[in-house]
Structures are given as structure tokens and as C-alpha cells.
Amino acid sequence: xxxxxxxxxxxxxxxxxxxxxxxxxxxxxxxxxxxxxxxxxxxxxxxxxxxxxxxxxxxxxxxxxxxxxxxxxxxxxxxxxxxxxxxxxxxxxxxxxxxxxxxxxxxxxxxxxxxxxxxxxxxxxxxxxxxxxxxxxxxxxxxxxxxxxxxxxxxxxxxxxxxxxxxxxxxxxxxxxxxxxxxxxxxxxxxxxxxxxxxxxxxxxxxxxxxxxxxxxxxxxxxxxxxxxxxxxxxxxxxxxxxxxxxxxxxxxxxxxxxxxxxxxxxxxxxxxxxxxxxxxxxxxxxxxxxxxxxxxxxxxxxxxxxxxxxxxxxxxxxxxxxxxxxxxxxxxxxxxxxxxxxxxxxxxxxxxxxxxxxxxxxxxxxxxxxxxxxxxxxxxxxxxxxxxxxxxxxxxxxxxxxxxxxxxxxxxxxxxxxxxxxxxxxxxxxxxxxxxxxxxxxxxxxxxxxxxxxxxxxxxxxxxxxxxxxxxxxxxxxxxxxxxxxxxxxxxxxxxxxxxxxxxxxxxxxxxxxxxxxxxxxxxxxxxxxxxxxxxxxxxxxxxxxxxxxxxxxxxxxxxxxxxxxxxxx
Amino acid sequence: xxxxxxxxxxxxxxxxxxxxxxxxxxxxxxxxxxxxxxxxxxxxxxxxxxxxxxxxxxxxxxxxxxxxxxxxxxxxxxxxxxxxxxxxxxxxxxxxxxxxxxxxxxxxxxxxxxxxxxxxxxxxxxxxxxxxxxxxxxxxxxxxxxxxxxxxxxxxxxxxxxxxxxxxxxxxxxxxxxxxxxxxxxxxxxxxxxxxxxxxxxxxxxxxxxxxxxxxxxxxxxxxxxxxxxxxxxxxxxxxxxxxxxxxxxxxxxxxxxxxxxxxxxxxxxxxxxxxxxxxxxxxxxxxxx
Numbered sequence: 001x002x003x004x005x006x007x008x009x010x011x012x013x014x015x016x017x018x019x020x021x022x023x024x025x026x027x028x029x030x031x032x033x034x035x036x037x038x039x040x041x042x043x044x045x046x047x048x049x050x051x052x053x054x055x056x057x058x059x060x061x062x063x064x065x066x067x068x069x070x071x072x073x074x075x076x077x078x079x080x081x082x083x084x085x086x087x088x089x090x091x092x093x094x095x096x097x098x099x100x101x102x103x104x105x106x107x108x109x110x111x112x113x114x115x116x117x118x119x120x121x122x123x124x125x126x127x128x129x130x131x132x133x134x135x136x137x138x139x140x141x142x143x144x145x146x147x148x149x150x151x152x153x154x155x156x157x158x159x160x161x162x163x164x165x166x167x168x169x170x171x172x173x174x175x176x177x178x179x180x181x182x183x184x185x186x187x188x189x190x191x192x193x194x195x196x197x198x199x200x201x202x203x204x205x206x207x208x209x210x211x212x213x214x215x216x217x218x219x220x221x222x223x224x225x226x227x228x229x230x231x232x233x234x235x236x237x238x239x240x241x242x243x244x245x246x247x248x249x250x251x252x253x254x255x256x257x258x259x260x261x262x263x264x265x266x267x268x269x270x271x272x273x274x275x276x277x278x279x280x281x282x283x284x285x286x287x288x289x290x291x292x293x294x295x296x297x298x299x300x301x302x303x304x305x306x307x308x309x310x311x312x313x314x315x316x317x318x319x320x321x322x323x324x325x326x327x328x329x330x331x332x333x334x335x336x337x338x339x340x341x342x343x344x345x346x347x348x349x350x351x352x353x354x355x356x357x358x359x360x361x362x363x364x365x366x367x368x369x370x371x372x373x374x375x376x377x378x379x380x381x382x383x384x385x386x387x388x389x390x391x392x393x394x395x396x397x398x399x400x401x402x403x404x405x406x407x408x409x410x411x412x413x414x415x416x417x418x419x420x421x422x423x424x425x426x427x428x429x430x431x432x433x434x435x436x437x438x439x440x441x442x443x444x445x446x447x448x449x450x451x452x453x454x455x456x457x458x459x460x461x462x463x464x465x466x467x468x469x470x471x472x473x474x475x476x477x478x479x480x481x482x483x484x485x486x487x488x489x490x491x492x493x494x495x496x497x498x499x500x501x502x503x504x505x506x507x508x509x510x511x512x513x514x515x516x517x518x519x520x521x522x523x524x525x526x527x528x529x530x531x532x533x534x535x536x537x538x539x540x541x542x543x544x545x546x547x548x549x550x551x552x553x554x555x556x557x558x559x560x561x562x563x564x565x566x567x568x569x570x571x
Numbered sequence: 572x573x574x575x576x577x578x579x580x581x582x583x584x585x586x587x588x589x590x591x592x593x594x595x596x597x598x599x600x601x602x603x604x605x606x607x608x609x610x611x612x613x614x615x616x617x618x619x620x621x622x623x624x625x626x627x628x629x630x631x632x633x634x635x636x637x638x639x640x641x642x643x644x645x646x647x648x649x650x651x652x653x654x655x656x657x658x659x660x661x662x663x664x665x666x667x668x669x670x671x672x673x674x675x676x677x678x679x680x681x682x683x684x685x686x687x688x689x690x691x692x693x694x695x696x697x698x699x700x701x702x703x704x705x706x707x708x709x710x711x712x713x714x715x716x717x718x719x720x721x722x723x724x725x726x727x728x729x730x731x732x733x734x735x736x737x738x739x740x741x742x743x744x745x746x747x748x749x750x751x752x753x754x755x756x757x758x759x760x761x762x763x764x765x766x767x768x769x770x771x772x773x774x775x776x777x778x779x780x781x782x783x784x785x786x787x788x789x790x791x792x793x794x795x796x797x798x799x800x801x802x803x804x805x806x807x808x809x810x811x812x813x814x815x816x817x818x819x820x821x822x823x824x825x826x827x828x829x830x831x832x833x834x835x836x837x838x839x840x841x842x843x844x845x846x847x848x849x850x851x852x853x854x855x856x857x858x859x860x861x
Contacts, residue, residue: 038771039768039771041770049773057769060764097762101762106766115770
């Protein structure tokens with residue numbers, strides 16, 4: 001029986017990163033919960049053993065139930081009856097399996113029924129689930145929304161909702177409206193306060209993933225007469241109260257098992273979550289960062305499957321008397337796919353660890369005041385998480401699309417037929433670079449870390465790390481390249497910022513962000529290869545790819561005259 | 572209504588993944604070369620037991636297995652999925668048992684458990700494929716047996732209602748409790764291991780395992796899940812030495828030979844009644860059908 005965790009040793013490599021010692025000790029409050037809860041770990045090794053065992057369950061369910069149902073779910077899809085969504089049969093079975101295995105609310109604290117997992121192993125589960133069925137990852141991954149309730153809702157609301165999520169109730173985040181997509185400031189759904197303190201919601205939401213969920217987080221306009229983000233608040237709608245119906249579900253290109261709903265709110269009762277007016281500016285931003293990390297994981301899962309499908313086919317398919325993998329044109333494609341997969345996965349877990357560290361400090365700060373050193377660290381990791389999340393989502397989702405494309409290319413004509421999984425994968429991959437903020441919006445989120453130097457500091461920290469250790473000889477040329485690439489990156493940043501023109505900066509932003517991302521991922525693969533020889537090939541191959549990207553962008557910027565923007569505008 | 576449910580399970584070599592080292596020279600199974608797994612149909616039986624427990628809160632699901640001390644592994648596996656506790660019936664003198672001696676030994680253990688309402692087990696184990704142990708246990712306990720169960724539909728008023736999967740359809744039967752029900756592989760698959768249970772019950776240890784643990788680990792096992800995996804021996808279940816192990820097993824393996832199938836799997840007939848009739852006669856004559 002296939003197990004998508006145990007068949008992939010790369011996952012264990014990332015799970016056993018040295019920084020986990022610190023993350024787990026903080027998350028487990030120095031293992032004090034072992035006295036209170038009979039399933040809490042006694043020490044670091046015990047905790048790691050727990051993650052390993054639970055991921056093995058995830059891997060087994062994914063390798064059997066979820067992967068086996070994926071094709072049927074893609075064909076059958078969900079439907080709407082009397083305003084309610086009915087999942088495809090396979091989706092329902094997948095959800096049942098995850099509920100029985102207790103894989104909902106994984107990152108929630110034990111006192112609320114969760115497993116108290118750090119984000120890193122939780123994100124690893126998302127990576128595995130996505131490989132099995134990308135669309136199902138959405139439904140399962142929406143347990144993320146509980147994080148927002150945990151961080152911002154009242155204690156009473158936490159007690160009311162989070163145990164239900166841990167027991168398997170699903171969630172949704174109702175943000176988008178017909179006229180408010182990327183621009184959420186334009187949200188119009190109306191929230192009206194009642195004398196008893198509850199609220200009523202009226203209006204329409206569109207493109208809501210799993211919109212018939214049990215517990216909704218809803219962004220709505222609570223401040224009459226306002227037009228911008230400061231008039232928006234976050235609400236919790238409980239399906240048990242009624243008032244929200246599904247008008248229709250979209251007919252999508254991919255992730256067809258995941259119902260994308262148009263919702264009609266008719267005087268639906270809701271509770272305010274957190275403070276008024278903070279809906280968009282604080283809570284959605286937090287929610288979005290969590291969701292973006294989830295999409296980054298989803299993208300890596302797709303890349304993993306794309307690589308595996310292509311590799312298996314290339315070994316099996318014979319042309320001109322030999323397996324096609326023996327031809328340079330084909331093995332180059334496969335090595336490139338693997339390198340992109342490994343690079344995006346390294347960045348994914350690097351980001352997850354930063355998120356773990358700052359979020360755990362934030363959580364500890366609710367129990368006691370942090371020491372000055374801890375506060376400093378929390379701030380540092382928060383900045384790194386903020387910088388790495390859009391990179392992991394933006395570049396990871398682009399890579400997964402490229403890998404899905406190459407997966408079909410390796411399959412040749414067969415890949416264009418509906419007979420192979422790569423066809424579904426190609427459609428499923430496409431959304432990852434669009435939802436939870438398009439790649440272009442990830443660039444908007446990332447660019448200030450180019451200009452303020454966060455990425456450069458991160459790169460320098462990797463350089464320092466490597467300077468302190470004995471680097472494997474085969475990696476020395478890579479490190480030399482990386483130094484030169486870093487120099488080209490900083491020169492390009494200077495060249496763009498010196499122009500002092502906002503439009504020009506925006507125009508070049510993606511190139512600068514990609515250069516930073518390529519250098520960072522290339523460093524991360526060197527660090528992986530230092531710990532584990534199995535990453536050496538990818539470290540070298542990826543560096544070749546990254547070097548070419550950096551050179552290309554650097555040339556583009558160097559040869560571009562600011563006035564030439566006009567030629568682009570003329571389209 | 573809370574029920575006492577016993578699930579019979581066996582740790583078996585994984586005969587579904589047979590490699591070239593699977594058989595020894597003498598034709599017996601090379602257990603060392605095959606991974607030991609939870610007999611698949613026993614997992615189907617466990618799922619039925621857990622559903623009864625879901626429907627009747629307060630019920631207890633107790634696993635019972637006979638085998639080497641390491642068979643505690645499948646008890647832990649069952650506990651991860653929702654069983655409450657288990658017993659490994661293990662003793663050198665029980666070794667070499669055929670189905671008669673095995674069912675006697677297990678029946679003795681069931682008697683020790685007292686007040687069993689339902690005894691569930693898989694239809695058969697993949698190492699022997701006899702499907703005899705369940706029915707024989709029922710006979711020895713003097714209780715009704717329902718075989719080929721696909722679903723336990725209801726447990727009420729001292730009776731179980733069971734859907735049986737037969738060759739030509741399904742049959743629904745009702746049996747008074749206590750009774751033995753053997754479950755077929757077409758029944759619903761067993762639920763997965765539960766994350767929280769795994770983190771807690773990974774410490775569950777049988778007495779043999781407890782002895783091998785370092786003191787700190789043993790203390791944790793004792794504090795988190797004390798005594799939920801027990802070991803019983805032949806004396807404890809008051810088994811008659813003449814009815815167990817080799818002495819109690821009339822079945823003797825005389826010899827084992829390798830058989831290579833030579834018959835062709837298909838034969839082509841023309842579309843006419845005479846040839847079809849001829850084939851039917853032939854199949855009846857060689858007992859393939861009828």
C-alpha cells in the first residue's frame with residue numbers, strides 16, 4: 001500500500017531540521033503539558049516521534065483513500081441541491097477518513113481539542129494531501145481558519161468553535177465578492193448590529209471555496225457609509241443558525257472536487273470576531289498569510305506528483321530502442337523538475353519554521369511577558385516569515401505550473417489525453433498562482449523586502465552559516481556562483497531604486513523578487529545538501545537554473561531605459 | 572446498552588507481497604522474509620466492532636490474538652484505531668496448533684473474559700485460508716455463528732442482525748447473543764489510526780515488552796496506559812494440555828510440493844448451443860460448477 005509520507009525521505013529531512021529543537025520546545029512550553037494531557041510529548045524526541053507517526057497516518061490515508069478517489073472526484077464533482085452543497089462521493093469519504101484519523105485542527109492547542117502541532121509538520125501534511133488530491137487539500141486545509149479564531153476571537157468564541165473544527169467541522173473564509181477580488185477594500189456585504197449585540201449579514205459573496213462549510217469567517221462592512229478597508233470587520237457565521245444559501249457553484253477548470261460557491265446572505269445571524277474595523281487591515285492579512293503558506297504547500301504537493309508521474313513515464317516509455325529518460329532532452333526536463341520541486345520545498349519549510357517561531361512567541365506573550373531577547377527574536381522571525389511567505393507562494397506556485405507543463409511534455413501525445421493523471425494535474429495546478437493573491441500580488445507583498453534589504457540579510461545569514469562550516473567540495477563552485485549572483489542582485493536593486501520612479505519600480509519588481517527568491521532557494525539547497533547528500537544533484541542543477549535567471553533579469557534591467565516603459569504601455 | 576465485544580485477530584505474514592524468499596526449502600513459510608501484518612479481514616471485523624461501539628457508547632472492544640509475544644503489535648494497532656484493550660494468548664505449548672487446537676485455545680480464552688456479547692473475527696487468515704477457526708470457536712462455546720458477514724446492521728433486544736454476503740446475493744439473518752460473527756473482506760474497510768490515540772497509546776506495552784523497556788519508558792507506559800495489553804498462557808486459560816499445540820492437532824502436513832499451473836486459462840468456443848452445452852457438462856463433470 002502506498003504511503004505518501006514514508007515513500008518520500010525528503011519530507012523527513014525537512015522535518016528534522018536543526019531549528020525544530022527550538023520550535024518544539026517553545027510550542028510545547030518545555031514539555032510541561034505532558035503532565036496534563038496523556039497524548040502530549042515528554043521531550044523533543046517524543047514530540048518528533050509523534051509528528052512522524054501522525055504524518056505516517058496522513059501518508060497512508062493519502063496514498064490509499066484520497067489518491068484513489070482523486071480521479072472520480074474530478075469527474076463527479078460537487079453539486080447544489082436546495083441551497084446546500086453535496087460533495088462528490090470520494091470527497092465525503094476523504095473527509096470521513098480525515099475526521100476519524102483526527103487530522104482536523106492539527107495546529108490548535110490541546111485544551112481546545114487540537115494536536116498542538118507546530119505549523120511545520122502541519123504544512124507537511126498539507127504538502128502530502130495535495131499530492132494525493134490538490135482540490136481536497138483546499139477543504140482539509142481550511143482548518144487554517146481556526147487559527148484566526150484562535151488568534152483574534154474572544155475566549156468564549158474559541159471555546160465554542162475550535163473544538164468543533166477539531167472534531168471535523170469544515171470552515172470557509174468568505175472574502176471575495178463580485179466587485180471585490182484582489183481589491184478587498186471594496187467589500188460591500190452589509191453587517192448590521194442588533195440590540196442584543198449580535199449582527200445580521202446581508203449581501204452576496206462569490207468564489208467562496210467550500211462555501212457551504214459549517215463555520216464561516218466573513219468579511220463584511222460594519223461601518224455604514226464607509227468605502228474603504230477601515231469600515232470592514234470580521235464575523236463568524238455558524239451554519240447551525242441558518243441564513244446563508246448557496247446560489248450556485250462554479251464550473252471550474254481544475255480542483256473540481258472543491259466547491260466554489262456563490263453565497264446569498266439573507267439576514268444571517270453572525271458574531272463579531274475581534275474588534276470592529278480591524279477585519280481587513282488586521283485579521284484578513286493574518287488569515288491570508290496562513291492561507292498563502294497553505295497554497296505554497298499545495299503547490300509543492302503538485303510539483304511532487306508532477307515529477308513522480310513524469311519520472312515513472314520516462315522510465316517506462318521506450319522510443320528508438322530505449323527508455324526516453326536516457327535522452328538528454330528528457331532527463332534535463334526531469335532534473336529541472338526535481339530541482340524546482342526541491343527548491344520550492346526547501347523554501348516552504350524554511351518559511352514554515354519562521355512562521356512557527358514568531359507565532360509561538362506571540363502565543364506565549366498571551367501567557368507571560370516575553371524577555372527583551374525573546375521580543376527581539378519574535379520580531380526578527382516575524383519579519384522573515386512576512387518576507388518568505390510571498391516568495392514561497394509566488395515562486396512555488398509558478399514552479400508547480402511549470403512542472404505540470406513539463407509533466408505533460410514528458411508524456412508527449414499521451415499526456416494530452418485524459419488517460420493520465422498529468423492532465424488533471426495540469427488543470428489543478430493552474431489556480432495556485434491565482435488564488436490567495438496572484439503571483440503579481442505576491443510581488444507587491446515581497447518588494448519591500450527587496451528595498452529594505454530583508455532578503456539580502458537573509459542571504460548574508462546563509463553565507464555566514466556556510467562560512468562557519470566545512471563545505472563539501474562539490475558545492476564550492478555553487479557557493480562561488482551564489483556570491484556572484486548576490487552581487488548581480490544587489491546591483492540590479494540599486495539600478496532600479498536609483499531611478500526613483502514608482503512605475504518603473506513596479507515594472508521591475510517581479511524581476512527583483514525572482515532574483516532574490518532564486519538566490520535564497522539556491523542557498524537553501526546548498527544547506528540541504530550539506531546535511532544530506534541526496535540533495536547535491538538538485539543543489540547543483542538548481543544553481544544552474546537560478547544563475548541563468550539572475551543573469552537574464554540582470555541583463556534585462558541593465559539594458560532597459562526607463563523611457564521604454566512607454567513602449568509597453570502602448571499595447 | 573453497553574456491550575462486551577471481542578475481536579479475534581491474527582498477526583500473519585504478508586502473503587500478498589511474496590518475494591522469492593517467501594518459502595523455505597522444505598516448503599514451509601519463511602516468516603522472517605515476510606513482514607508481519609494485521610490479517611486483513613480481521614481489520615474488517617474490527618471496523619464492525621467499532622461501529623457497534625459508536626452506536627452503543629460505553630461498550631468495550633477487547634482484542635484477542637494467539638501467537639508470539641510480538642503479536643502485541645497488532646493489538647496496539649487495533650487500539651490506535653479505537654479498540655480499548657487486548658490479550659495476547661502466548662505460550663510455547665500452544666505452538667504448532669492446527670485449527671482445532673487453535674479454536675480450542677481461543678475458546679478457552681474467551682471463556683476467561685466472561686460476559687462476551689459478540690465475538691467477531693475475520694472470515695479467514697491469509698496465511699492458512701481455512702475459515703475454520705471462527706466457526707469452531709462458536710461450536711466450542713456452544714453459541715450461534717454467523718459467517719460471511721458484510722455488515723452488522725443492528726444490535727438490539729439481545730440479538731444481532733447481520734447482512735451476509737453469499738455467492739449469489741445477500742442474506743439478512745438475526746442471531747441471539749452471545750454469538751460468533753465472522754466478517755468477510757467485502758465489508759467496509761477499517762477506519763484509520765487516530766492521531767491522538769497513536770500519541771497516547773504508543774506507550775501501551777505487553778508485559779514482555781515492558782520488561783525490555785528502560786525504566787523511564789516503562790514508567791511512562793505504566794502511567795499512560797497501564798495493563799491494557801495483557802499476556803495469557805495456557806495454564807491461565809485452563810487449557811487441557813492434550814488439546815493444545817502439537818498434541819492437540821490431528822492435522823499433520825505430510826509433504827508440500829510446488830505446483831506449476833499448466834492449464835490454459837481460456838478456451839475459445841463458437842457461438843452455438845451445442846458447444847456451450849458440451850462445456851457445461853464438462854465443467855459439471857470436473858466439479859468446477861454445480
